[in-house]
Amino acid sequence: MKKSLKKIIMVVLTFAMMFAMTVPAYAKEAFKILKTNATIYSSKTMENRRCYNPDERIAYIGKRKVAVRSSNTKVATVKIKDNAIWATPKKAGTTTITVKTGQETYKCTFTVYKYVNPVSSAMVGKTTIKGTAFKKNAIYNLRYSKYKNKSIAFKFNLKKGWKLRGGISYARSNWGVGKMSPNGSKIKVAGGSGFLAAALAENIKTGQRERIHIYFK
Structure with missing residues (x-):
């Protein structure tokens, strides 16, 4: 009985020591600035x-x-x-x-x-949006009624020196969190006015990032 009790105590102490060793490592997790x-x-x-x-x-x-x-x-x-x-x-x-x-x-x-325009052109279904549409503003508006409940391809073509971070993010007006889809893939425009699709472009040399949105009013 005493031997069994000693074994139990040893096991408990072992786990306690392991826990004590891991907690400080977590607590001292390095601080990091994510965006500059x-x-x-x-x-x-x-x-x-x-x-x-x-x-x-x-x-x-x-x-x-x-x-x-x-x-x-x-x-x-x-x-x-x-x-x-x-x-x-x-x-x-x-x-x-x-x-x-x-x-x-x-x-x-x-x-x-x-702001620097990173867009060469954008495609929304069969509609081509010239890059100059984003010359001064990082947002472009389209009529929701024209695309309502249609699954259409979204594609952003960027200028030389820029790269796409991820794919196309999109969200309905009542969504708290958006979803992600590959650049050039089909996305269903639904949920009413306020639907949006966006791309995050990054300048390869400077690291400057631009968020480009297509907004359906």
């Missing part, structure tokens, strides 16, 4: 706040207690909200974002770009 640039969009682009939010989530902080500041608030301001650090671009330029958590300090150069 943003774009200033035109007022017409920003009219549809469902497609565009000026605030950029640049880091998750979880339950960490952090202090954050921007060296040039004329370029971008920063704030802490919903367990994350957010940057709001103000004008083109660069600023240094400093994050202090515990005894550690993290810094990154945050760049705000003027």
Whole structure:
């Protein structure tokens, strides 16, 4: 009986030691800044706040207690909200974002770009949208009634020096989270006015990213 009890105690102690060893490793997970640039969009682009939010989530902080500041608030301001650090671009330029958590300090150069059109052309079913349609604005409107309940192909062709990040993201007006489909694939336009399809383009050289939306009114 005593031997059995000793074995049980040893097993419990072993698991306790294993747990104690793993918890600190998780708790000390490295902090990381996820995004170091943003774009200033035109007022017409920003009219549809469902497609565009000026605030950029640049880091998750979880339950960490952090202090954050921007060296040039004329370029971008920063704030802490919903367990994350957010940057709001103000004008083109660069600023240094400093994050202090515990005894550690993290810094990154945050760049705000003027909007650059990455689109050569876009296809929505049999409709060709010229790249010049996105020259000043990152959003293009189409009539929902024309495409209602139709499964049509969406394809974005990008200019040289740009690449597509992922495929085509799309969402109905009542969806909280969108879905993803390969570039050039068919997507059903449904759910009423407010359906949207989008592509995220990235400049290979600079890392600048542009979100291009086709919105069905």
